[in-house]
Amino acid sequence: MKFAPRLTVEQVEEGQDLAPRFDADGLIPAVTTDFTSGELLMHGYMNAEALQRTIETGEAHYFSRSRQALWHKGATSGLVQTVRELLIDDDQDCIWLRVDVAGGASCHVGYRSCFYRRVPLGAHDVEIALQFTETQKVFDPQEVYGDAPNPTKL
Amino acid sequence: MKFAPRLTVEQVEEGQDLAPRFDADGLIPAVTTDFTSGELLMHGYMNAEALQRTIETGEAHYFSRSRQALWHKGATSGLVQTVRELLIDDDQDCIWLRVDVAGGASCHVGYRSCFYRRVPLGAHDVEIALQFTETQKVFDPQEVYGDAPNPTKL
Numbered sequence: 001m002k003f004a005p006r007l008t009v010e011q012v013e014e015g016q017d018l019a020p021r022f023d024a025d026g027l028i029p030a031v032t033t034d035f036t037s038g039e040l041l042m043h044g045y046m047n048a049e050a051l052q053r054t055i056e057t058g059e060a061h062y063f064s065r066s067r068q069a070l071w072h073k074g075a076t077s078g079l080v081q082t083v084r085e086l087l088i089d090d091d092q093d094c095i096w097l098r099v100d101v102a103g104g105a106s107c108h109v110g111y112r113s114c115f116y117r118r119v120p121l122g123a124h125d126v127e128i129a130l131q132f133t134e135t136q137k138v139f140d141p142q143e144v145y146g147d148a149p150n151p152t153k154l
Numbered sequence: 155m156k157f158a159p160r161l162t163v164e165q166v167e168e169g170q171d172l173a174p175r176f177d178a179d180g181l182i183p184a185v186t187t188d189f190t191s192g193e194l195l196m197h198g199y200m201n202a203e204a205l206q207r208t209i210e211t212g213e214a215h216y217f218s219r220s221r222q223a224l225w226h227k228g229a230t231s232g233l234v235q236t237v238r239e240l241l242i243d244d245d246q247d248c249i250w251l252r253v254d255v256a257g258g259a260s261c262h263v264g265y266r267s268c269f270y271r272r273v274p275l276g277a278h279d280v281e282i283a284l285q286f287t288e289t290q291k292v293f294d295p296q297e298v299y300g301d302a303p304n305p306t307k308l
Contacts, residue, residue: 002281006308013263013306018273018282021307031185031194038192040185040241043248055282058275086275087194088284089268090261091306094197096269107244109167114243115250119172121212121240123155128172128209130242152167152245153175154160 003048006092013090021093022048027063030095032106034113035084041106042114046095058083060097066151077144079103103139108151110137110144155206160246167244175247176202181217184249186260188267189238195260196268198225200249212237214251220305231298233257257293262305264291264298 004017012019022028027045034041046054050061050070060081064071074080081099088095107114116134158171166173176182181199188195198216200208204224207215214235218225228234235253242249261268270288 002279004281009304009306009308012308016271016284018284029183029197031197033187033192033194038187040187040250043183043185043243055273055275056278083275086273087269087287088271088273089197090263090265090270094268096194109244111244114248115241116244117170117242119209119240119242121209121237124210125155127156127158130170130172133241150163152163154163154166 012092018088019092020048020051020088020095021091023093027065028093028095030060030062030097032060032081032097032099035098035100039113040115041081041099041101041112051095054083054097055086060099064151066149066153073106074102076148077103077108077139079105081106105138108141108145110139110141112138155209157202166246172242173246174202174205174242174249175245177247181219182247182249184214184216184251186214186235186251186253189252189254193267194269195235195253195255195266205249208237208251209240214253218305220303220307227260228256230302231257231259231262231293233259235260259292262295262299264293264295266292 004019006019026047030044030046032041044062047063050063053061060073062071080102083099085098105112111134117130158173160173180201184198184200186195201217204215204217214227216225234256239252259266265288271284
């Protein structure tokens, strides 16, 4: 599976060539939504190999920045993402994955979606209190990941 | 409107403090979906000021990397995005905007969504031909943007 070279704006925006743009670290952001509900599940990154494997296998692969390694989502947790549709944006620097999730959860904290907190709007000059949109975890991260290092960086 | 300092993983993942993580360029990725259809409209970036203005005004503001400037979406095109819900992810390094779009389009090429091309799955060792999922542009970019420089970089 080969990517095309990026030659002109017209080719990239209006053509049929797959000519993704990877950043200085060799990565492209990937946005993953639930195929059925449309909910945003996670935002990750792919390198060229992760994108190629995702296209070839139909299962979501990412590049883990915290582990600096190819990451077949669900290899540890069993929460594999089956890609139902894969799209690319106008300037081909972002991937959209529409997936079915085995086990129904995509977040390492244990929630269905990584986006389980709402930021209230309209606040001026005050500290914000986030509002939880999910109150029940789908799984216990300690059981699933054990002592694996937490990917969250401060 | 103030952001909290990032002190512990527990605070960032499980707390109510808004403590976003900006990257080395001072940016955080923002994923924008249509509030009604759930469709992914665009993937952009915010700096601290863009995020603050979005929260305060309820209209999407981004940071344009090509212009290196605060970007009130719709200021040129009229295609303002009204934020119906704003969420943040587990480790607070990504924003999700659920919006209503004035004029029904979010893509500078003229399509409804920036993600108007599908990548076929299962291909091995061949060049990919992207499939268009939108065939009609919502607006004529030449009419709307005139001679403004195209943001797509090769």
